[in-house]
Amino acid sequence: MSFKNILENFSKYRRGAEEGGHHEYEHRWGMAIDLNLCIGCNACSTACYAENNLAVVGKDKFEKGQAMHWMRIERYWDDADAGRDFPEQGALFLPMLCQQCGAATCEPVCPVAATYHTPDGLNAQVYNRCIGSRYCNNNCPFRVRYFNFWSYYESSWPEPLNMQLNPDLSVRDKGVMEKCTFCVQRIRTAKDKAQRENRAIVDGEFQTACAQACPTGAIVFGDTMDPNSRVTKLWQEHEVERGPYTSKKPKQNAELRGYRIFEELNVDPSIMYLERVRETEV
Amino acid sequence: MSKMKSVKIDRRSFLKMLGWGGAGTALAGCDLPTTVTLEEGKEEVVSYLMPEEYVIPGIGVWYASTCLQCDAGCGLHGRVREGRVLKLEGNPDSPINHGKTCMMGQAGVQAHYNPDRVTSPMLRKNGTLQAVSWDEALSELNGRLGAVSGDRFAMVTGTVSGHQAVLVSALMEQMGSSNHFAHETINARVWRQVCEDMLGDPMPRLRLDKAQVILSFGADFLGTWLSPVHMATEYAKFRSAPRGMLVQIEPKMTLTGGNADLWLPARPGTEGALALGIANFVIERGWNKVNVTPNVRRALAEYDLPKVEEITGIPVSKIKRIASLLSERSPALVLAGASAAGFEDGYESVAAAMLLNIIVGAVGETIEASAQFPEAALLARQGSTADLIKFAKGLENKAFDVVLFANTNPVYTAPEALGLEKGLAEVGFKVAMTQFPDETAMLADLVLPLASPLEDWGTHVAAYQAGGDPVISVQQPLMEPIHKDVRGFGDVMLGLLKARNKEFEQFADYYAYLKTAMLNMPGLADKDNKNDAAWNNLLQKGLLSAKPAKGKLSIKAHTVEVAGYQHSKEYPLHLVPSARLGLWDGRHANIPWLQEAPDQIAKVVWDSWAELHPKTAHELGVKNGDIIRVSSASGSIETQVYIHKGVHPDVVAVPMGQGHTAYGRYAKNRGANPLKVLNPITDKKTGELATHATRVKVSKVPRKNILVKMGGSETQMGRPLVRTVSADQFRRTEGEG
Amino acid sequence: MAQVIQDKIIDENLKWSQINQDVIRSMQAPGKAYWITFAVCVAMFLTAVAAEIYQYKVGMGAAGLNNPHMWDMYIATFVFWIGMSHAGTLLSAILHIIHAQWRKPIYRFAEAMTTFSLMTAGFFPMIHLGRVWNLYWVLPYVSDRGIWPNFRSPLVWDAFAISTYLSASALFLVIGMIPDLAILRDHTKGWRKKFYGILALGWRGDDRQWRNFRKTYMLMACFLIPLAISVHSIVSSDFAMSIMPGWHVTTFPPYFVAGALYSGCAAIMTLFICLRYFFHMEEYMTKNIMEKTTKLTFAIAMVWTYLNLIEFASTWYGHNIYDKEVLISKATGPYAVVFWTMIICGSVVPFTLCFQKLRRHMPTMFVVSLLLQLGMYVERWMIVAPTLSQAHQPHQWDVLWAPVVQWAIVFGSFGWFALLFLVFVKLFPSVSMYEVKELTFHLQHEAEEEKWLADQEKHATPEGAREKPVTGRPGLEGA
Amino acid sequence: MQFANRTSLNNAAAVSIRRLQAKLVQCGKPFYLLMALAVMALLPLTAMAELPVPSHITPPPGEHEGEHVPQPIEFPHDRHVKDMKINCMYCHTYARRSKVAGIPPTSKCMGCHKVIATDRPRIQKLTEYWEKGESPRWKKVHDVPDYVHFTHEKHIRKFVFDADFPVEDVQQVCGVCHGEVREMTVAEKKKPLNMGFCRRCHEANGGPGDCWKCHK
Structure with missing residues (x-):
């Protein structure tokens, strides 16, 4: 991004700020997470630790709220349980990860543009550009950005645990914000491979670590711009569309299960959740 | 044989680690980037001695193996790069897990790279365990085994299947002993x-x-x-x-x-x-x-x-x-x-x-x-607590002179009331074959360090055969042993057998044994082993399907008599030692990822807790984080209170997995072990330990803990995060199937 | 008429040489009390430095921050110090433009306060950065890498705003001091003479210099007023530009500016009383001036209270569930004590300023001014923390009370500020000599004029028309 | 682009200053100050590389005076490249297939040196390694930070195979980043290989400008 670049692309740059993201995407990676299938087993979360060099912070720091789980399973009890003796309808599980918003609120507030929108529709976080102002997480309604409050390298990976570290992405040191990347290293590898073989990426050719691990297949990952991908079909099936939220938009079929969390904040999340199904007759 | 040996070297040489000197570990932003990274001559780079066809530095390759984190026998694919295994995923060909894994499977790499592994054989000299060479360790062991006769020798393992089970039975046969105990706390006996x-x-x-x-x-x-x-x-x-x-x-x-x-x-x-x-x-x-x-x-x-x-x-x-x-x-x-x-x-x-x-x-x-696997000898010898109780009885009767533990930790899992520790003190020679310095190893006279499942060969026949066709899955090493002085379980067993039976001397090592055995399995067509095609296919696929020995179900309904409910004045509550996907029976307490992964329901990390219903907690006058003492007739444990509605008011539920007194830095002295206070009650029919039958009383201890758990709010506060829909509507919109 | 005399700002009969003497006396070698205060401040500052070094070494975790609370007291303190700087500008520039005479004896230390509180505030964005060594990336400099800061980020605007404001207000302070420095140059010996000589920039007090000086000073004042208002508006956009409940408030800019002036006035009251007491400046910092300051403070307090109520009302009627819950939780949740402290100190305590007796009672005013500042400090904190504690995602709700490292650094910032101020009062005149002289001259002139007029009325010139008093040019004659 | 005309001297000076600053911050030894000054003083004297640059590449300006890194064996690139005319990719086989170019397996060295020049001390050292069954532990010279994703494969593909550039002249392409290796014994870093260098080349040759293409 030189001066020339700024001058030439200023209008695009500005519009990006107003309307969110790019206008010519190469891919738009997205997900569909079926809460009917999610059993809250933590497989995805652990897979994420394994794939993405996530630091184990230990009990004391976990207590302080400094854990680094990019993919966390939130467990909620039903509001109705307050009046019951037992949580008869079970728990509510919500896998929460970076929603890779199309109009991400984290992006405009970063003073050094360490977080920005890629042509793949991802919220990139460039670790070595980050200066640690932490505004991005303050402005994230999902609170899915994690800050390296300490240097974890020595404590989290005592030898030989450090041999497990994935060389495809860096290990973040103190003072750097990090977050779910939709396993960008896998995306990169797949894109390189497809390019080498002179073909388009095939849906299902690769998956994020969480989607791969999920025993019930609740997480579906893919390119929402590929009309034949599973994730696109799911989005279409549930009549969830990308783009800004307007109340004027013809309301989707109310019976369908697709929704995006905090869509009304106009952040255009890339993850569609499917409502949890509840038996009403018990 | 010599041919096999050379094959083996070729096969294994790709596992050699390349250029480990900090690859992938420099920190983004550790310091001024220019100082750290634009220096030349800081990192090392090493080449292979011989070129390996499928191994290109910088590109990860996936190899099939089998997960040993529990005994379900899931197939694995491990990503290997520069000779290091980095990530485990499920083997899509496996009818058991269809390419999926649980959190424990994902954490297999941390068991493998665990910083607290036993790295060399240790022999107890003057009361303390001291590092010795394998030669010394094995000669000591062989000497002891030679001096023991028949049933005075006992072996305790976990669930064991495949060719390892064959070797275990062979050893028991050679020793003339029938005392093989397979112990699993979490079982479906x-x-x-x-x-x-x-x-x-x-x-x-x-x-x-x-x-x-x-x-x-x-x-x-x-x-x-x-x-x-x-x-x-x-x-x-x-x-x-x-x-x-x-x-x-x-x-x-x-x-x-x-x-x-x-x-x-x-x-x-x-x-x-x-x-x-x-x-x-x-x-x-x-x-x-x-x-x-x-x-x-x-x-x-x-x-x-x-x-x-x-x-x-x-x-x-x-x-x-x-x-x-x-x-x-x-x-x-x-x-x-x-x-x-x-x-x-x-x-x-x-x-x-x-x-x-x-x-x-x-x-x-x-x-x-x-779909029963046809080779009876390879079937899983499934663990149970009945075996543990039998073993404890044997100890009580001083029936054993030499006990060999392998991949099991009964000293941790056995209730105090079984008197295992006391009984073991009377045993002349105790050998623990283990990866980790666990409680059993700490009591042993000889500790033999085992290779991790990702460094070792093996075959496994899952007890629960999930698919239409039964499978035997192959466990192959995904990298060379990190620690030079560890040996595979099969290799150690084969070594013990060789010392007793000349027949086994034809096999250079367990790999050779396994390969010969597997190539003789029906289903591997390529008997004459041309170019190793069949063998390589097997390794690539990771499993072998067999024709099922299909049985038929024959219903024999009979009358059932259950006992009524008895209230107890002295011990009003029931202790539920709940099993956790994650720490399992405590064997994964040394894996940091699993310690840090919140419990699925309670969301508590790095500790144990006692779940109490709000009513019970109110009666006891305790709040979240208060320490309580849970006492049974056999002992007591202290742990923090966690109040939620997901327990019966007559129950105090303490999860298994914590309360280790050894087992490395992540597990040691953390939380409490509910198994310790169980009363020695058994199921009348099967002799299984009645894990839920222990009655306890709870008293408040004037101490407080900060309950470390994930999540701020327990409910959604009316916000539509997890939305729900009725099943009727779901069926309307998404069909009747 | 009697009222005029009673209400006079300062005794107009002060001799100019007396003024010089008094002010220079205040700058004489400090006494024991000064050194003790100085040592305490140094200790506070060093504690903060130690805390910061520790935090720098181990990471921001030392400050006890966590996932919802990415910001805490550092940012609140930053806003507090920025805010405090505003009153100096207000007193000095706005009152200068509107020719409010009573500002003259007290504007100098207020301006110094502006500069020093900005110098203190400037530390906080650095202290709070995870990787402070890369701080310069916020500035748009031509780099080999060809990358630029993100001009959309309010934090980048902050960097511009603060640096502009700091340089402008420091310049304003220095320029305003030039005639005084010349006086000092002429009245001191040794290194001080040399020092003031350099700073006085060859001031001789001739007409051309005075003319240019007054023009420059007026121009700077005019420039500073919009700057000051924009600076705090920009600081408010650190919050207002976000989408967080309780931050995303359109009235934040005026609210912040009002709050800033408020805390600044309170700080001026505190310093006023300190200087008056310690340097025996009763003749310059009169109760009358105090009274005017307190009245101004009261007015601003009411503006602030009004804007506060506006914010609550718009949140309440706006019916944004997230905003509303944050507001309710502020008043009833874990931070309720802090919230009500803010309301009482910010909106109730100022009513003491309605009573003249209290206004003229310095110890009371001292306590009140401290309470007002406390109120303003917790206001800043109440903006930062509760929103983070209870934003959109209930799973990440948390309550955070800062640990010792944060407190050490925040207290240390007060030490640093006081340290700068202590050095200032011994090196520079904390009362503007030339403007006080101007003031006495004007007052004299005014009084005499009044008297003359009265005489005219009374006696209808029996002894003939008395001459109008001679007006001389105020300035350096005494120097 | 506005930097494209910058002289190499300026650029190198900028790099040196940054290095200097960085080092001073790191250890504050005046030694480094002197060294950096010396480097700056020597820069104008450095002869420009004579390696022809392929016409389809616009080389980015930027020079670097690398240290001579002692290696386990003083491998003579000059002998192999200039005298023997061995192609870079004959030994660094992985360059066209992987992120890393790769060090040739010791067996490849021994393929020739079982018979060639066996009397030389370096070869004897190599033979020693071979007989021990070990590979020499080379020091990395051209190293990019670990938060940078650089892949040889893509660059080789773009500038050699896709551009129909004769593979036998591949060293001209390699030389854009690696300098004139044919004149060195063990490799020395001759280009700064910092972000400015990469960016200038990407801008001149139409490489991607997205941060995440290269940062990981």
Whole structure:
């Protein structure tokens, strides 16, 4: 991004700020997470630790709220349980990860543009550009950005645990914000491979670590711009569309299960959740 | 043989680590980037001695193996780059896990790279364990083994199957001993026995995918029961449109309970009565698909609903509803797991559930005959606590001179009341074959460091064969041993056998043995082993399917007698030592990822806790984080309180897994071990430890802890994060299937 | 008429040489009390430095921050110090433009306060950065890498705003001091003479210099007023530009500016009383001036209270569930004590300023001014923390009370500020000599004029028309 | 682009200053100050590389005076490249297939040196390694930070195979980043290989400008 670049692309740059993201995407990676299938087993979360060099912070720091789980399973009890003796309808599980918003609120507030929108529709976080102002997480309604409050390298990976570290992405040191990347290293590898073989990426050719691990297949990952991908079909099936939220938009079929969390904040999340199904007759 | 050896070297040389000197570890932003990274000559780079065709530095390659984190036998793919295994994923070809893994499987790499592994043999000299060479260790061991006769030798293992099981039996045979004990705390021994007795098949296939309603009496099939990953993949089909319904009856909410449509806590130990009551009601209404003998009918008639309500504490209306569901939404499936089986009459309770299965016509519909693996010798020698109790009895009678432990840690898992530690003190020579400095190893006279599952060869036949065809899956090393001085389990066993039987000397090592054995399996066509094609295919695929030795289910319904509920004044509460997907029976407490992963329901990390119902907590006057003492007749533990509604008010539930006194930095001195205070009550029929039968009292300790858990708010505060939709609507929009 | 005399700002009969003497006396070698205060401040500052070094070494975790609370007291303190700087500008520039005479004896230390509190505030964005060594990336400099800061980020605007404001207000302070420095140059010996000589920039007090000086000073004042208002508006956009409940408030800019002036006035009151007491400046910092300051403070307090109520009302009627819950939780949740402290100190305590007796009672005013500042400090904190504690995602709700490292650094910032101020009062005149002289001259002139007029009325010139008093040019004659 | 005309001297000076600053911050030894000054003083004297640059590449300006890194064996690139005319990719086989170019397996060295020049001390050292069954532990010279994703494969593909550039002249392409290796014994870093260098080349040759293409 030189001066020339700024001058030439200023209008695009500005519009990006107003309307969110790019206008010519190469891919738009997205997900569909079926809460009917999610059993809250933590497989995805652990897979994420394994794939993405996530630091184990230990009990004391976990207590302080400094854990680094990019993919966390939130467990909620039903509001109705307050009046019951037992949580008869079970728990509510919500896998929460970076929603890779199309109009991400984290992006405009970063003073050094360490977080920005890629042509793949991802919220990139460039670790070595980050200066640690932490505004991005303050402005994230999902609170899915994690800050390296300490240097974890020595404590989290005592030898030989450090041999497990994935060389495809860096290990973040103190003072750097990090977050779910939709396993960008896998995306990169797949894109390189497809390019080498002179073909388009095939849906299902690769998956994020969480989607791969999920025993019930609740997480579906893919390119929402590929009309034949599973994730696109799911989005279409549930009549969830990308783009800004307007109340004027013809309301989707109310019976369908697709929704995006905090869509009304106009952040255009890339993850569609499917409502949890509840038996009403018990 | 020499040919084989050279093959082996070739095969294994790719596992050599390349250029480990900091690859992938420099920190983004550790310092001024320019200082760290633009320096030349800081990192090292090493080449292979010989070029390896499929190994290109910088590109990860996936190799198949088998997961040993629990005994479900899931197939694995491990990503290997520059000679290091980096990531494990499920093997899509495996009929057990279909490419999926659980969190424990994912954490296999951390067991492998664990910083607290035993790295060299240790022999107890003057009371302390000291590092010795393998030669010294083995000569000592062989000497001791030579001096012991017959049944004075005992071997304790976990569940063991495949060719390792063959070697174990061979060793037992050579030693002339029948004392092989397979010990697993989390097992389905009672279920197996009931299936064997009532269906004629110890491990029938459960078709969750076919079921429309599942009634589970404490079977945590998504978490810890039989084959959790497989069950979860099947559960996904069960939950897809038209969507089956899950009813879970258990005293403490498990992961499965958390996903149930209806979760009810029956009074602990009364699951059998509830099952019988439902059965009675089903027959009364004529909803039964299968008729029962008049004997059974008469016995059932005793369980009229008001009486069942009185025993179980579950209202008649709910019982009726469950009964009608079982008939309306057929096919049904009734399961029974730890919290039903863990009592003196546990067998009867599980049998009652099975009776219900028979009555509602599940047998043949959702319960199918198992796909038994044809080679009987390779079948899993499944662990149980009955074996542990037998072993403890033997110790009490001073029946053993030499005990060999392998991949098991009974000193940690055995209740104090079994007197294992005391008994072991009397044993002349104790050998622990283990990866980690666990409690058993700390008591042993000789510790033999084993290679990790990702460094070792092996074959595994899962006890629960999930697919239509039974499989034996191959465990191949994904990298060379990190520590030079460890040996594979098979290699050690083969070494012991070689010293006793010349026959085994034809095999240079366990790899050679395994390869010969596997290539003689029916199903591997390439007998003459041209270019190793068959062998390489096998390794590439990671498993071998066999023709099933298919049996047929033969229903033998019999009367079931469950005991009534007894109140206890002195010990008013029940202790539920709940199993966790994650730490399992405590064997994964040394894996930081699993310690840091919050419990699925309680969301507590890095510690143990005692779950109390708000009512009970109120009566005791305790709050979250207060320390309480849980005392049984056999001892007491102290741990922090965690209050939630997912427990029966008569129950205090403490998860297994913590409370290690050894086992490395991540596990040691953390939390409490509920298994320690269990009373030595056994199931009458199977001799299994009745894990849920212990009565306890709880007293407040004037100390407080900060309950470290994930998550700020316990509810969504009315915000539409997890939205729900009714199943009716779901069926309307997404079809009847 | 009697009222005029009673209400006079300062005794107009002060001799100019007396003024010089008094002010220079205040700059004489400090006494024991000064050194003790100085040592305490140094200790506070060093504690903060130690805390910061520790935090720098181990990471921001030392400050006890966590996932929802990415910001805490550092940012609140930053806003507090920025806010405090505003009153100096207000007193000095706005009152200068509107020719409010009473500002003259007290504007100098207020301006110094502006500069020093900005110098203190400037530390906080650095202290709070995870990787402070890369701080310069916020500035748009031509780099080999060809990358630029993100001009959309309010934090980048902050960097511009603060640096502009700091340089402008420092310049304003220095320029305003030039005539005084010349006086000092002429009245001191040794290194001080040399020092003031350099700073006085060859001031001789001739007409051309005075003319240019007054023009420059007026121009700077005019420039500073919009700057000051924009600076705090920009600081408010650190919050207002976000989408967080309780931050995303359109009235934040005026609210912040009002709050800033408020805390600044309170700080001026505190310093006023300190200087008056310690340097025996009763003749310059009169109770009359105090009274005017307190009245101004009261007015601003009411503006602030009004804007506060506006914010609550718009949140309440706006019916944004997230905003509303944050507001309710502020008043009733874990931070309720802090919230009500803010309301009482910010909106109730200022009513003491309605009573003249209290206004003229210095110890009371001292306590009140401290309470007002406390109120303003917790206001800043109440903006930062509760929103983070209870934003959109209930799973990440948390309550955070800062640990010792944060407190050490925040207290240390007060030490640093006081340190700068202590050095200032001994090196520079904390009362503007030339403007006080101007003031006495004007007052004299005014008084005499009044008297003359009265005489005219009374006696209808029996002894003939008395001459109008001679007006001389105020300035350096005494120097 | 506005930097494209910057002289190499300026650029190198900028790099040196940054290095200097960085080092001073790191250890504050005046030694480094002197060294950096010396480097700056010597820069104008450095002869420009004579390696022809392929016409389809616009080389980015930027020079670097790398240290001579002692290696386990003083491998003579000059002998192999200039005298023997061995192609870079004959030994660094992975360059066209992987992120890393790769060090040739020791067996490849021994393929020739079982018979060639066996009397030389370096070869004897190599033979020693071979007989021990070990590979020499080379020091990395051209190293990019670990938060940078650089792949040889893509660059080789773009500038050699896709551009129909004769593979036998591949060293001209390699030389854009690696300098004139044919004149060195063991490799020395001759280009700064910092972000400015990469960016200038990407801008001149139409490489991607997205941060995440190269940062990981």
